[in-house]
Amino acid sequence: MREPRPTIHDVASRAGVSKSLVSLAMRGSPKVSDASREAILQAAADLGYRPNAAARSLADRRSRTVGVLVLDLHNPVFADILDGIQSEVRAQGYSTMLVTGAADPDREQAELDKLLEFQVEGLILVSHRLSPAALRRFAAEVPTVVVTRDDIHGPRIDTISNDDVAGGALAAEHLISLGHTRIAHLAGGDNPVARNREQGYRDAMTSAGLEDDITVIPGGLTDAAGYASAQRALAGPRPPSAMFVANDIAALGAIAAVQECGQSVPGDVSVVGYDGIALGALRTLSLTTVAQPLERMGTLAAQRLFARIERPRQRAHHVLVESELVVRGSTAAPAIDL
Amino acid sequence: MREPRPTIHDVASRAGVSKSLVSLAMRGSPKVSDASREAILQAAADLGYRPNAAARSLADRRSRTVGVLVLDLHNPVFADILDGIQSEVRAQGYSTMLVTGAADPDREQAELDKLLEFQVEGLILVSHRLSPAALRRFAAEVPTVVVTRDDIHGPRIDTISNDDVAGGALAAEHLISLGHTRIAHLAGGDNPVARNREQGYRDAMTSAGLEDDITVIPGGLTDAAGYASAQRALAGPRPPSAMFVANDIAALGAIAAVQECGQSVPGDVSVVGYDGIALGALRTLSLTTVAQPLERMGTLAAQRLFARIERPRQRAHHVLVESELVVRGSTAAPAIDL
DNA sequence: CACGATTATTGGAACGTTCCAACGGAAAGG
DNA sequence: CCTTTCCGTTGGAACGTTCCAATAATCGTG
Known part of the structure; x- marks a missing residue:
């Protein structure tokens, strides 16, 4: 030994x-x-x-390794995206180094610094929380692809994302078309993804002439956050008959809060999530959601990264994937009266 | 660039x-x-x-990196364990390289080979699927800690696990004490962890004089598997009034199947899971379970690994952590008649 | 004020690989 | 039979670090 x-x-x-x-x-x-x-x-x-990979990478001047940063391994969304990344990376004969940032920009930076010391040839950032300046700094050093966000543009920064504004609108329109008017949005906190979904909600409400009914409850992207903001929504003077929650995990928390209030989903309150996690398909939860093609986003990210490793100076690509409304059992028409 | x-x-x-x-x-x-x-x-x-980390590790003859293999990032159990591992590893000034094996022994081996080429100083295997021979081969090359299993012993193989037999018994005893007799076990497939949980179930049933009621439905450790075996259980001639499912994720699948049958949990069927994932605490699911101290298991694993990196030839430690029954809303006394 | 002791600094070797120019020997061509 | 070509093979340099023994500079101290 x-x-x-x-x-x-x-x-x-x-x-x-x-x-x-x-x-x-x-x-x-x-x-x-x-x-x-x-x-x-x-x-x-x-x-x-x-x-010895260290010696090889030294002599060869290439590590055949790409670095992947994910926001949080607890959200199954990221496991799906990772599956897509991993299979593509492996197919190229590369390895991945996976790190997590725990939603802390400083720690994310530190982890990315480590990855660069390991001479990764490229970076895939899945839902990072970096500042634009920090992101551009990394992208200047090594080919970089951002998944899930496309708010920060830079000359060499590719992105893979869905249209969160359109998706948010899709969710709200679904509830509106069922006949709901008191539709609250449980927001996902201070990040561009959540802000876009909120914007979509606002747009849809406004288009439907419901601008006076717009209700946004601040929150976050975890089950605990969804639970807490749903409680607040229900405790208000004019509780909603439907909620659009910023992501699926938080939606599960919201459903829990509704049920704990003695109300039923979708009988008393309809709930729509966002992401399309596998868990939501379980009959118990049966969560209506806006589903992103998660695994494919991972694959696309890896493909773009290799394309950029090949030709580093090409102009930035911004791939937009289609998300679709998946109607399941957590939404229904509102109860007769209001 | x-x-x-x-x-x-x-x-x-x-x-x-x-x-x-x-x-x-x-x-x-x-x-x-x-x-x-x-x-x-x-x-x-x-x-x-x-x-340049490669040059450093070459000159220094140490990489300050440990390799971690996890079975499957989709099961939140592993995210919790990883949290524990990561924080301890980081505290020691080391980095982790994380790989997944997708429950395929060959791919696990290939991934571990890669890790060794990167000169990791130690290995933490979280729910591996390696053969004893393969595991011993790796352990002979580098300090190795196995989390979640303790069936394969070797001179230098530390393990961190809970007593799955005792935990399985705990689950079954809970159901027995509620008054259930027709208690089925939805097994977790061909792996020692699942086998031990099944054994605990059998032991408890036998001790309670219910050996004739022992019913084991083969299955797996995913939601889909739990769903399928629950369906089979309910379709049988003498459907159970309670189920002990091999893990939480599969239990969620089982609950979905029960509800889809038009039955309620726990009204018609009680369900107990195993692991203690955070999701199970949500009111919607409110899953009674045998909870393992997941994050602590991760921390302990990393600590043992560093102890062994320090003194490689010390004898193997087998740390057993306590799991506890967490009673929530998915279990209740059986309906009056049988 | 010379002396050893301390402190700050240095060049070279080593780590384990890949690359490259060069080599010897065999086969082919005249 | 001598050249040319080709093929398999080789030693040395290089990659970017760390370590070590050696050097240069500074310091008290008797």
């Missing part, structure tokens, strides 16, 4: 060849004779040789 | 000192004079210098 790992030299001397030939053979070069190849592979296996 | 990164040499010549002194200064050595330190730091900042 503590004894030093075998190196390429050890393999070379055991196989009776030079280190250069071992290097060639390990990478499957066709210029190695069959006899040598076999001897080398055998020697490597005997010794339990593993190439 | 494509221009080569500044190196320690560039910093040295800009600051008018030798590369060795820069190396010292960057690591905060006290032997550097204030004047030099200031000049060096300034030069490094001017150039945007970042130490």
